[in-house]
Amino acid sequence: MIWYVLAVVLGLALIGAVAALIVTERRPRPPKPAAASDAVVERGALDVVDAGLRRLTGECLRSGRSLPDVYAVVYSEERLGLLLAGAEEDAPAPWTAEADGERWTVSPDALRRGPEGEPALPYALTVTVGLDGADRVLVDLSRASGPVSVAGPDEEVRSLVRAVVAEALSGPVGAPAEVTLVGSLAGDGLVADDVPASRLHTAASVEEAFARAASADPVPPEPGSPDVTQIFRLIEGSSQVDVQDGVSHLFVVDASQLPRREGALDGLRRGDALLVLGEAPAGWRWRADADGSLHTGPLGLEITRHVGRLA
DSSP states (O other): OHHHHHHHHHHHHHHHHHHHHHHHHHSOOOOOOOOOOHHHHSTHHHHHHHHHHHHHHHHHHHHTOOOOOEEEEEEOSSOEEEEESSOOOOOOTTOEEEGGGTEEEEOHHHHHHSOOOOOOGGGTTEEEEEEETTEEEEEEGGGSSSOEEEESOHHHHHHHHHHHHHHHHHSTTTTTOEEEEEGGGGGSSOSOTTSOSTTEEEESSHHHHHHHHHHSOOOOOOTTSOOHHHHHHHHTTOSSOOOSTTOOEEEEEEGGGSOOSTTTTTTOOTTOEEEEESSOOOSEEEEEOTTSOEEOGGGOOEESEEGGGOO
């Protein structure tokens, strides 16, 4: 009798599972992500992002408010979005607060109609990490609480890092950020020959790279440019956004040459970033897969095609 009852129960469960599978198959599936347009993929997208960050800096400066803690930027041609680490529902014009203040958005047309922005120095290490369907996604590497490590197949990791370095050196957002290749990366062809060399440096070790950056003279503003010290006053006292000497530094090192002893990374200043090729203890641990996707760990950003695949 017991076996009969058990057989009946299992049979009913099987019928229920089959019925659920049929319903699932008939249910409309969500559309696949749309392909990104040329306007999103090509360099002109960086000009829109730069204009947005400059306008943001300018509006905050004019209104005397602190800069928001922006950790990522999303551009979809129709709108530019800023992702904030902390919710702020009072967005300055022409921005609109969404998602309970965790995202600010603006139309590129509104940026063109408004006043000129200020240098986007506090966000100089905001670089493209890839595409999320039709959207271009950029991340401010300086917002990591420690190193940013990128693991995965060597070819995928190197192509991603190569694209990040090239954008930091030649893109409009990164000016005047500087990049230092550490150790074996200095001469192994990671960086293409056509990137600007004036802001590209090499160092034998992470400690040497940090020391050189700390002792470097500040870059003076160009004649006729806004007073950069205004930007410093704007961010002074903020525990979230900071810039040292007006120049942000991106250090790039292989995981095998990352010092592991305690205190070795204390020289990494706020406003700078350390990008590590390979598995390593890090504030942000990313993984580039063979299919071109990128997993951004704690950031939770979905990247369907990383920046190394966009070329």
